[in-house]
Every structure is written in structure tokens, then in C-alpha cells.
Amino acid sequence: MHSPDAVHHDVIVLGTGLAGLSAARDLAAAGTELDTVRGLLERLPEHAEVVAGGVALDRPGYFHRATVVAGARQEDEIVRSEVFGPVVTVQPFGDESEAFRLANGVTQGLAASVWPRDHDRAMRASRALRTGIVWVNTHGTTVSEIPHGGVRHSGYGSDLSVTGLLDYTQVKHVML
Structure with a gap:
């Protein structure tokens, strides 16, 4: 368990969304996503606090600085x-089961990333998290050979791989 106080501003690296690992993301879609992120941060309750980032960047495009919200x-x-x-919330938890309950206690289920030190904990997390993808000690990587898709309110079906192609097929069984 990490305290929100353990978040350090000096680890946030600014770059473009095309430069690999970066702490900024171009929230294109005609600025709609940028407006959504800004709105969520403007409506934070008093008990929540932006401890890093929290602002759009003054540059061409729809970039927002990586943001950490504690509390x-x-x-x-x-x-x-x-x-x-590029927004993450930091919530304290007492043990693994509480962490999984909190993570699964939302209506979305697109993706999760966990950063355990041991294999057994990684496997428990992978089984317990109800998401379309679980990244272990990494985040945001996909390959075209492996399907990707959300569960619950995060979408229907899959993209990538042969599994994604199945959404465009109609199976018919004919037996003579």
C-alpha cells in the first residue's frame, strides 16, 4: 500500500503521445475528451486534491499534463x-481483497494495471480484476495477435486478432 504522499512530481516526464512512454496525451476528438477531463478535475469534491499535473498544456493540440488525484x-x-x-486517482486500501473490491466497484471494465513484486500476487490480481485486459508491471501495451476489449459498460466485443474479426461474422450451423 502506498500513501498518496509518496507521489513525486519529478517522475512525470512530458512528451508527445507519439513518443512512447509519456506523461501527456493528445485528447483529440475535437477537444471533447479534453473538455471532459477538465470538467472532472474542476468538479473534484473538497476532500480530493490534485497532487501533480492538473492542467491542459498551452501548445497546439489537445494535450493535458499527467495528473494524480489523491483523496x-x-x-x-x-x-x-x-x-x-492521463489522470489517475490514488485510493488507500487495507489488503488485496479490498483493493480488488474497489477496482471492481465501478461500472467500467476496460483495463487495469497492477505492479506486484511476485508472480502469485500478479496471478491473483489477474483472476480477480473484472476487466478486458490486465497489464502486469506495464501499462498500455497491446499487440495485434491478442484480442482487446472491455467488459460491462466499457464496451462490447473485441478488437485486434482473429477474435475481433468474429464480430463481423455470422455463424450458421447446417446439418443434413
């Missing part, structure tokens, strides 16, 4: 929304 609670909009921007 958010499970019922807060920022936790319950699927934020398609």
Missing part, C-alpha cells in the same frame, strides 16, 4: 467515470 473516494465522479486522459 478521491469510491463514490466520487472522478473514480466512477472512465477517464480517457
